[in-house]
Amino acid sequence: MILNIEAYLHYYFEQPSDLILQLEASKTGQQKILNANIAFSKIENFVRVPTEAGIGDRLLLRTEDHFSCRYTSRIEIERKPTDIASLPATPIHLLPGEAIRYLMPSRYCPSDEFQAFVSSDFGNLNGGARIAALSEWIHDHFAYVPGSSNAQTTALHTFVQRRGICRDFAHLLVTLARASAIPARFTSVFAPFVNPQDFHAVAEVFLDGAWHLVDPTKMAHQEDIAIIGVGMDAAEVAFMTSYGFAEFREQSVSVSVEA
Known part of the structure; x- marks a missing residue:
């Protein structure tokens, strides 16, 4: 493409x-x-x-x-699309060094505050199956509302308010993935089917030894995303x-x- x-x-x-x-x-x-x-x-x-x-x-x-x-x-x-749900998690002791930092909490992604939530609500799922379920849950339970967040909005605010924009959806998925002991990073991108057209944000998760793109807004797909940069959260790739x-x-x- x-x-x-x-x-x-x-x-x-x-x-x-x-x-x-x-x-x-x-x-x-x-x-x-x-x-x-x-x-x-x-x-x-x-x-x-x-x-x-x-x-x-x-x-x-x-x-x-x-x-x-x-x-x-x-x-x-x-980039060929990957079935995220079918991918196993990479055990922490086998992670490459560059992936370790993406297990940690960050300014917009306080993942340490969500460990009990992912364990109680998604504890029956592991690896890519959990990521797919988390992404689907965000898409189904959160409203995409332009102007509903600002530069101070964290994943915790989004979780409570149940609305946001691509930046907030990505922050929340990154946060829940890290809380599940799966490395995840915030990725700024261009994508053709984003509405309204703008700089877009998705999550990337480390599964089965590689990074995989996931967009909980469902406006961008793995095969049509052009990556700009990656970081712990939006502060690193504004x-x-x-x-x-x-x-x-x-x-x-x-x-x-x-x-």
Whole structure:
């Protein structure tokens, strides 16, 4: 599958400000960058640095006044769908070192507070069967409501309020997976069937020796997802982090499947 992607940002900065951007689709074994371009308004000190996980890059730059960024790319996805429910868990003592950190609680994913819940309500299931059941439970019991959460909303808030957006759905699944002793990470992505079109978020879980994408909103599917980056939670893979007040002017994302 080939995706055509375009993302546009326009913000106003009254004072000179430093930015960290992470909004380009990454090059991985399952997705190939056929072509890509990123263009900015006037900026200073542009630097490209790798992420801790080695998936995608962070862009460091300095700007002021009106800042705009346009990213376009053509991506070939070569990822085959996997039946998550059929996959066994990898025992903790056999996990690779890079997966261990994704067992731990994080700012938006207080997994240690959910161990009793997953044990009592999903204790009869293990590995991928539990992940599939958790994802289905989130989809069936939580409302997707744009504007219902903010930058302070954690998985615990979402669990109580029973509503949120893709970011919140992903945080909750990551949290419940970690509470089940299954490594899970927050993954920022582009996907063509997200409504409304925007930067999207899903979970990735480590099962049967590999990472597997799971979207509890059911708007994105393994075979049509272009990964941007991964992290413990949204704080590590925000598309833009500004060190200075950013006044929103315009933002758009378009992802389409090439015929």
